[in-house]
Amino acid sequence: xxxxxxxxxxxxxxxxxxxxxxxxxxxxxxxxxxxxxxxxxxxxxxxxxxxxxxxxxxxxxxxxxxxxxxxxxxxxxxxxxxxxxxxxxxxxxxxxxxxxxxxxxxxxxxxxxxxxxxxxxxxxxxxxxxxxxxxxxxxxxxxxxxxxxxxxxxxxxxxxxxxxxxxxxxxxxxxxxxxxxxxxxxxxxxxxxxxxxxxxxxxxxxxxxxxxxxxxxxxxxxxxxxxxxxxxxxxxxxxxxxxxxxxxxxxxxxxxxxxxxxxxxxxxxxxxxxxxxxxxxxxxxxxxxxxxxxxxxxxxxxxxxxxxxxxxxxxxxxxxxxxxxxxxxxxxxxxxxxxxxxxxxxxxxxxxxxxxxxxxxxxxxxxxxxxxxxxxxxxxxxxxxxxxxxxxxxxxxxxxxxxxxxxxxxxxxxxxxxxxxxxxxxxxxxxxxxxxxxxxxxxxxxxxxxxxxxxxxxxxxxxxxxxxxxxxxxxxxxxxxxxxxxxxxxxxxxxxxxxxxxxxxxxxxxxxxxxxxxxxxxxxxxxxxxxxxxxxxxxxx
Numbered sequence: 001x002x003x004x005x006x007x008x009x010x011x012x013x014x015x016x017x018x019x020x021x022x023x024x025x026x027x028x029x030x031x032x033x034x035x036x037x038x039x040x041x042x043x044x045x046x047x048x049x050x051x052x053x054x055x056x057x058x059x060x061x062x063x064x065x066x067x068x069x070x071x072x073x074x075x076x077x078x079x080x081x082x083x084x085x086x087x088x089x090x091x092x093x094x095x096x097x098x099x100x101x102x103x104x105x106x107x108x109x110x111x112x113x114x115x116x117x118x119x120x121x122x123x124x125x126x127x128x129x130x131x132x133x134x135x136x137x138x139x140x141x142x143x144x145x146x147x148x149x150x151x152x153x154x155x156x157x158x159x160x161x162x163x164x165x166x167x168x169x170x171x172x173x174x175x176x177x178x179x180x181x182x183x184x185x186x187x188x189x190x191x192x193x194x195x196x197x198x199x200x201x202x203x204x205x206x207x208x209x210x211x212x213x214x215x216x217x218x219x220x221x222x223x224x225x226x227x228x229x230x231x232x233x234x235x236x237x238x239x240x241x242x243x244x245x246x247x248x249x250x251x252x253x254x255x256x257x258x259x260x261x262x263x264x265x266x267x268x269x270x271x272x273x274x275x276x277x278x279x280x281x282x283x284x285x286x287x288x289x290x291x292x293x294x295x296x297x298x299x300x301x302x303x304x305x306x307x308x309x310x311x312x313x314x315x316x317x318x319x320x321x322x323x324x325x326x327x328x329x330x331x332x333x334x335x336x337x338x339x340x341x342x343x344x345x346x347x348x349x350x351x352x353x354x355x356x357x358x359x360x361x362x363x364x365x366x367x368x369x370x371x372x373x374x375x376x377x378x379x380x381x382x383x384x385x386x387x388x389x390x391x392x393x394x395x396x397x398x399x400x401x402x403x404x405x406x407x408x409x410x411x412x413x414x415x416x417x418x419x420x421x422x423x424x425x426x427x428x429x430x431x432x433x434x435x436x437x438x439x440x441x442x443x444x445x446x447x448x449x450x451x452x453x454x455x456x457x458x459x460x461x462x463x464x465x466x467x468x469x470x471x472x473x474x475x476x477x478x479x480x481x482x483x484x485x486x487x488x489x490x491x492x493x494x495x496x497x498x499x500x501x502x503x504x505x506x507x508x509x510x511x512x513x514x515x516x517x518x519x520x521x522x523x524x525x526x527x528x529x530x531x532x533x534x535x536x537x538x539x540x541x
Contacts, residue, residue, distance in 0.1 A: 008267055010256060010278045011232040012249065013208065014040050015049040016292060017062070018081055019246055019541070020236035025486045025493035026296040029406075029520070033062040037070045039291050039364065040237075043284040045249075049079040049105065049234075053095035054088040063095040071099030077143065081541070084108035084133040093140035103143040105175070106133050107541050110162055111150035123158055130162055131169035138170035145173040147210065147541045152178035156191065160198045167199070173206045173232060177541050178221060181214030181244060189224035196229045208232035210541055211247050213239060218247035223255060227266050237292040238300055238307065250289060250306040250338070253280045258333050286339040287364050290395055297484050297495030299469060306338060347394070349383035363391060365398055382480065385501045396480050396499035408519040409459065412437060414508040416447040426450035428508065430458050448507045455508065459515055463489040470503060483510040487518070494518045 017033050017040075020026065028036070033050070040048050050066040051059040063080045071078035078099040080092035084106050096102035108119070108130055115121055121129075130146065137144045146166040148159055163174050176195065178188060192209070196202055209225045209232070211218040222233050239248030256263055256278060261271040269275065289307040293300050302310040312335040347359060356376055360367060367375065378397050383389055413429035427441040428451060440457040444450030452465065467486040472479045481503040485496045496514025500506035 009231070009276075010226065011046045011206065011208075012253065012278050012280055013047040013049065013079070013232050013234040014043075014045040014236065014249060015210075015234050015246065016040070016236040016240065016249075017066075018049040018051050019210075019234075019242060020240040020292070020296070021051075022242045023240045023245065023296065023298055025495040026240060026298055027494075027517070027521070028062075028295060030058060030062045030065060032295045034065055034069060036237075036292060036295060037066045039284070039288050041070050041075050042281070042364065043288050044279045044281045045076055046279060047077045047079050047103065047232075049081060051095075052081040054082060054091040060091060060095050063092075064098065067096050067099035067102065071096075071101060073100040075100070077101040077103050079103040079105050079145070082106045082137070084129050086133070086136060089133060089137045089140070093137070096141065101143070102141045103145055103173075104137040104141050105145040105147065106137050107147035107149050107175075107177075108133070109150050110148035110159055111153040112155065113153065114150050127158075127162060127165060131165040134166045134169040134171050142172070144171050145175055145208065146171040147175040147177050149177060149541050150179040151176045152180070152183040152188065152191070152211075156194050156198075160195065163195060163199045163205075164201055167201045167205045171205055173208050174202075175208035175210050175232070175234060175541070176225075176230070177209075177234075178211035178218070179541060181212035181218060183211075183221060184215075184217060185220045185224040188221040189228045192225045192228040192230050206232050208234055210234035212242060213244040213246065216244075218245075219251045219255065222247050222252055223263075226256075226263065238289055238298065238304070240292070240296060240298050248305070249280075250285045253278055253282060253285070254306050254333060254338070257282060257337070282337050283339040284364070291364075294395065294497060297486070297497045299471060299482075299484050312340065347379075347383070347389040349380065351383070351389075359391075359394060360398065363394060367398070382501065393480050396482060406516060406520050408433065408516050409512050411509055411512045413439070414451060414505055416450060416504055418447045418450075424450045426454045428454045428458065430455070430512070447504050451504065451508045452511055455511055455515070461489065461515065461518065463487045463515075463518065466493065468507075470507075481506050483507045485510045485514055487511075487514050489518050492521065494521065 017036060021028055037048055037050065050063040053060040053063045067078045078096060080096050082088035082092040082104055089104060089106060092104045108126055109115060110126060115126065134144055134146050148154060148162050151159055167174065176192065192207060195207060207230045209222055209230045211221050233252055235249040235252055236246040237249055239245040260277060263277060264271050264273050286307055289300060300307055302308050347355060353376055356379055357372060375398050382393060382397060409430040409432060412431045415427045418424035423443050424447045425441060425443050426447060429437055429439040431437050438458045440454050442450050442453035442457055444453050465487050469484050471482045480499045480501055482499045483506040486493050494514045494517040496510040498506045498509030498513060
């Protein structure tokens with residue numbers, strides 16, 4: 001899917017696995033990245049930025065495996081990030097070798113504030129480094145993207161010079177990042193327009209945009225950029241990413257889909273044209289959102305546009321009456337267009353393995369026999385407590401049973417005693433990989449606090465619980481409760497997730513899952529070649 005300059009449609013560049021993973025606590029292991037990459041391919045994104053190969057051995061392995069498994073001839077372009085240095089670029093090139101369509105994305109800052117305080121370099125030095133490193137990347141792959149980091153705060157005249165040089169050196173895409181989420185839509189649109197008008201060779205490259213949501217303007221900035229000539233959008237599922245996150249893929253895609261009549265003229269099309277503005281299969285949006293949310297532990301707030309649980313819900317009597325008469329009265333898009341639909345197979349405690357497997361396939365889950373067996377056992381346990389199992393229940397079961405961190409501790413027992421006239425007390429038992437069972441008890445301010453204190457007495461790793469959230473997956477008294485927690489250890493954040501009809505059990509499982517992530521990081525978090533870059537390192541752009 002290598003793109004040529006002057007694209008007549010929008011190229012969707014997904015950076016969930018690179019910038020999205022930079023959300024505190026959202027670190028993914030290699031297997032989890034591969035699962036998401038396969039789903040991004042089903043979503044039909046054009047480019048998957050799979051990671052930052054030089055940052056760590058884990059990131060290198062993830063990019064390499066995604067390049068091999070997902071970067072097939074008919075699949076998306078696989079991209080690796082690299083600073084403007086030979087070691088970074090070579091590492092990216094080596095990781096991307098298995099991909100049929102590979103892209104190296106190299107960057108260096110161009111704003112005066114970054115030059116002075118971060119790079120300690122002059123404008124002249126960067127003007128020489130940027131084209132040299134683009135040419136070096138070009139010696140490995142045909143498809144090279146260049147980003148002037150903090151372009152939103154760079155001097156436009158200097159930016160024009162840098163872009164002209166890197167395009168001459170072989171850059172096929174020039175990406176304009178609003179790295180700190182500072183610009184407003186009119187400013188960002190003006191910046192893109194200025195590049196179109198003042199960079200003499202800009203017709204030889206695709207203009208891309210990347211932006212953060214610190215002021216809540218990322219999606220608005222991107223749509224204004226599209227009107228002024230940007231043809232690649234760098235975004236993430238659910239808008240996750242550094243600080244306040246990135247421009248959300250689902251919001252951008254559906255804005256361009258629902259408002260085609262408005263945007264068509266900017267692509268030289270008549271307003272009434274029905275031709276899609278991107279290749280995205282919108283019916284995969286909801287499924288992808290849920291998968292990323294589950295694996296990263298980043299919950300989607302109910303009022304989130306497109307994929308929030310309230311996005312297609314109506315409580316007002318006036319709204320309900322209008323929607324029942326005609327959906328268009330209060331809905332500007334069909335829920336089915338993003339993949340939401342009613343259950344086709346009603347599953348319960350009498351359902352068999354084939355029906356279970358079939359429904360999971362419809363939901364996009366291709367499980368191994370071992371993972372299917374584990375999930376089916378859990379399904380039967382939940383089905384004994386619920387009359388009907390919904391799609392959301394199935395997603396929670398699979399995510400809880402299959403997509404978890406490697407187990408160092410396994411929760412064997414959790415028992416609590418509490419009431420208004422008694423001290424909340426918890427007893428827990430954890431099993432180690434050697435089969436040893438460790439038990440302890442503790443008193444807390446509430447049942448969950450008591451459980452966590454008891455677990456800490458066993459695990460004995462100092463940590464700070466910084467977030468605890470509970471969400472009902474489905475409606476009803478027998479609903480599955482989803483618990484997401486975040487804990488901090490040694491300045492790093494680790495997330496844990498679990499679902500159960502018993503919220504205390506889910507709380508304990510989520511906590512143990514976070515501790516397993518912590519242990520996994522402690523065992524495998526080797527530094528890369530740069531002492532400032534480790535598995536949890538934060539890249540620019």
